[in-house]
Amino acid sequence: MFNSITGIITGKFPQKLLLENNGIEWDLICPDTSLDVFPPAGNEVKVYTYLQHSDVLMSLYGFASDSDRQLFFDLMKVDGIGPKAAVKIMSSITSRDLVNVLENGDLAALEKVPGVGKKTAGKILLQLKGKLSLDNSVSVSKQKSSQYGDVVTALVDMGYERVKALEAVEKISCELSKETDFSEKNTAEKEDAVFRRALLFLAR
Incomplete structure (x- = not known):
């Protein structure tokens, strides 16, 4: 069908991305x-795709990344896991971390992933342990297109919800990008500034 779509991001919501390409959103x-x-809305990005097509849907x-998409396909090979369940699982743990959990046979850690109970965790471990691999040329947790992925991760590690952390970082980064002195800072200084303001924003 088609492998990917490159376009301008027009919106980012929990488990939802809006992308405009040649007048089609x-x-x-x-x-x-x-x-x-x-990256935030307004930036161009390449998105790897999968079309689910049935009589009613x-x-x-x-x-x-293509590695993320392949992991999605692998998860759907497990009995009882459909596309939406696979997305829910992948929304709670990075591909790299999931592969590590499976390779280590860490059933307890797998059971803690939202959307995965004890029975499903056992099925995933049985079906996928030793069968997954990620392309080392692709960073699954972050890409060059995302300058503030590490900031979001740091906020999540501090206990903030991923969606709220992402929204805060996008809001703050957009506000700071309009400031002249901010554009003159190096990457580390920009990340630090975004992190500090996002932290204050989330603490309200």
Whole structure:
């Protein structure tokens, strides 16, 4: 069908990405971990896609990398896991971390992933352990297109919800980008400024 879509991001919502390409706005179901990788609205990005088509439903799924999409396919090989369940799982844990959990046979950690109970965790481990691999040339947790992926991750590690952290970082980064002195800072200084203001914003 088609492998990917390149366009301008017009909106980012929990597990949802809006992308405009040649006058057409695509509505894609997207794992939150992929959304973290994508830059803010208004930027151009390449999205790897999967079209689910049945007699009663047509849904388009989007991913930050081909490796993420392959993991999505692998998860759907597990009995009881459909596209939406796979996206829910991938929204709660990065592809790299999930692969590590499976390779280590860490059933307890797998059971803690939202959307995965004890029974499903056992099925995933049995079906996928030792069968997953990620392209080392692609950073699954972040891409060059996302300057503030590390900031979002840091906020999540502090206990903030991923969606709220992402919204705060996007809001603050957009505000700071309008300031002249901010544009003159290096990457580390920009990340620090965004982190500090996002932290204050979330603490309100």
